[in-house]
Amino acid sequence: MIPTTMKACQLVAFNTNEMREVPVPEPMDGEVLCKIRAIAICGTDPEIIHGKLKAKMNWPPVFPFTLGHEWSGEVVKLGTGVKGFKVGDRVAGEAHRGCGSCANCMKGNYTLCLNYGDVASGHRHYGFVTPGANAEYNVYSTKALRKIPDNLSFAHAALLDTAGVALHGIDMIGVTPGGNAAVWGPGAIGLMSVQMIKAMGAKNIIVVGRGKRLQMAGELGATHLVDYEKGDPVKTVLEITGGVGVDEIQECSGGAVALDQCLAAVRKGGKINMLGFYDDADVVLPPITRIVMNEITLTGSRANPNVSDRVLNMFAAGLIAGDKVVTHTFPLESYNAALETYLTRKDGAIKVVIEPWKQA
Ligand SMILES: [Zn+2]
Ligand SMILES: [Zn+2]
Numbered sequence: 001m002i003p004t005t006m007k008a009c010q011l012v013a014f015n016t017n018e019m020r021e022v023p024v025p026e027p028m029d030g031e032v033l034c035k036i037r038a039i040a041i042c043g044t045d046p047e048i049i050h051g052k053l054k055a056k057m058n059w060p061p062v063f064p065f066t067l068g069h070e071w072s073g074e075v076v077k078l079g080t081g082v083k084g085f086k087v088g089d090r091v092a093g094e095a096h097r098g099c100g101s102c103a104n105c106m107k108g109n110y111t112l113c114l115n116y117g118d119v120a121s122g123h124r125h126y127g128f129v130t131p132g133a134n135a136e137y138n139v140y141s142t143k144a145l146r147k148i149p150d151n152l153s154f155a156h157a158a159l160l161d162t163a164g165v166a167l168h169g170i171d172m173i174g175v176t177p178g179g180n181a182a183v184w185g186p187g188a189i190g191l192m193s194v195q196m197i198k199a200m201g202a203k204n205i206i207v208v209g210r211g212k213r214l215q216m217a218g219e220l221g222a223t224h225l226v227d228y229e230k231g232d233p234v235k236t237v238l239e240i241t242g243g244v245g246v247d248e249i250q251e252c253s254g255g256a257v258a259l260d261q262c263l264a265a266v267r268k269g270g271k272i273n274m275l276g277f278y279d280d281a282d283v284v285l286p287p288i289t290r291i292v293m294n295e296i297t298l299t300g301s302r303a304n305p306n307v308s309d310r311v312l313n314m315f316a317a318g319l320i321a322g323d324k325v326v327t328h329t330f331p332l333e334s335y336n337a338a339l340e341t342y343l344t345r346k347d348g349a350i351k352v353v354i355e356p357w358k359q360a
Contacts, residue, residue, distance in 0.1 A: 002024060002077060002137070004024060006021070006137050008020055008022045010022070010134075011066075014051035018064070025139045026079075026139070027077055027078065027079030027082075028139070029080045029081045030082060032085055032140060034093075034138055035073050036068075036133045037073040037355065037356070038071060038157065038158040038355050039134055039158060039356070040071070040159060040352070041070075041338060041352045042069065042162070043188075044059075045127075045339070046342070047277060049339070061117070066132050066133075069095035069127030069128065070158050070160070071138075072091065072155075072160070073133075073154070074090055074091070083142075084142065085145065091146060091147055092145070092146055092157040092158065093133070093161075096111045096113070096124070096304075097125075097140075097144040098111070098115075099115040100143070101121075108305065108306055111302045111304070111305045117129050124144065126144065134354065136332070136356050146160065146312060148315075155322065155353045157315075159188070159322045159351065160311055160312065162325075163311045163314075163320060164308055164311050165189050165301070165303060166190075166192040166196055166250070167310060169250050170197065170250060171307065172271075172273040172299040174248065175202050177200065179204075179247040180202065180204045180240075180245075180247050181202040181246060181247060181249070182208065182246040182248070182265065183208070183250045184209075184249060184250070184253045184262060185251070185254065185255070186214050186216065186252075187252060188351045190213075191324070191325050191350065194221050195319070196314065196319070204223045204241070206222070206240055206246060207222040208226045212350075214227060216325075216350065224240050237265040241267070244267045246266055247266075247271070248266075248271045249270070249272045250275070254276025256279065256283050258274075260286040263287075263290045264286070266294075267294075269296075270296060271298075271299070272298050273299045327348055328342075328351075330354055331359065334354075338354055339352075
């Protein structure tokens with residue numbers, strides 16, 4: 001039996017999350033109702049909670065608002081016109097669902113939908129402008145859903161988004177088999193990137209970071225760990241590559257000096273993809289001439305379009321895993337404690353997952 005009301009953790013004002021009893025939403029045409037089994041806290045969640053993305057992105061659009069966009073669960077009810085999904089399916093979600101008919105969506109670039117935020121067009125951005133998963137249930141367009149492999153736990157399936165962001169970034173720049181790749185920032189996206197780059201055959205995988213997360217990168221396949229607190233990371237990367245620089249860099253740190261460092265550490269003709277959330281006012285701009293004279297390909301990547309099937313195949317095949325990335329789980333009632341654990345990196349926290357149906 002599906003109840004008429006449910007618990008949801010809502011952002012009621014900046015810096016204030018509250019557990020509230022709210023109606024269980026009804027699935028509309030092409031949508032399904034899902035019982036939410038796991039939600040991973042993303043780096044953008046605290047930014048939204050702290051009000052840092054209101055002026056830039058209008059997130060959240062209203063109060064109260066239910067955040068949470070990296071999730072997995074079970075289909076419990078079908079709306080009209082649903083094909084390919086049935087009650088009981090284990091699924092995980094993408095945050096973006098494009099309108100499907102604008103010029104960008106028509107090209108498959110649905111995270112860049114030109115009707116962003118226009119609900120009437122069919123656009124959804126779950127947990128950002130459309131209610132998200134920090135609740136016992138939520139409704140989703142089946143276009144934003146994937147069935148997950150039997151051998152993938154709900155907690156790890158909630159990494160579909162994180163791993164997808166990593167893969168979309170790698171799609172931008174590729175991986176040279178037998179070559180030298182680097183990852184700046186061994187957070188959850190960086191650690192999934194390391195595993196994928198390893199699976200794609202780079203000889204050296206250099207990771208720039210610090211602390212427990214850097215150590216974890218070594219356990220997940222990085223060949224060289226560069227602690228930026230212990231010296232100039234650019235100098236070390238150049239030493240490792242015989243003065244040439246790396247073929248590709250996945251920049252996941254979002255740091256103010258990251259672009260400057262990456263442009264100095266990539267080889268001539270190399271490629272850099274940036275996917276962090278940067279504080280534009282603080283970013284140190286490098287000499288742009290380096291991009292021209294060294295023919296550097298510099299890309300940005302947003303979210304995770306067209307990668308979910310490959311991500312799930314990699315999980316199923318054991319090429320990537322969530323074991324070392326998901327470090328903590330909490331019940332929904334303990335959202336604030338979970339957020340605190342995530343933000344302070346308490347007990348080596350990397351990815352913190354909320355399980356709404358787990359008892360406290
Ligand atoms: Zn996310
Ligand atoms: Zn669109």
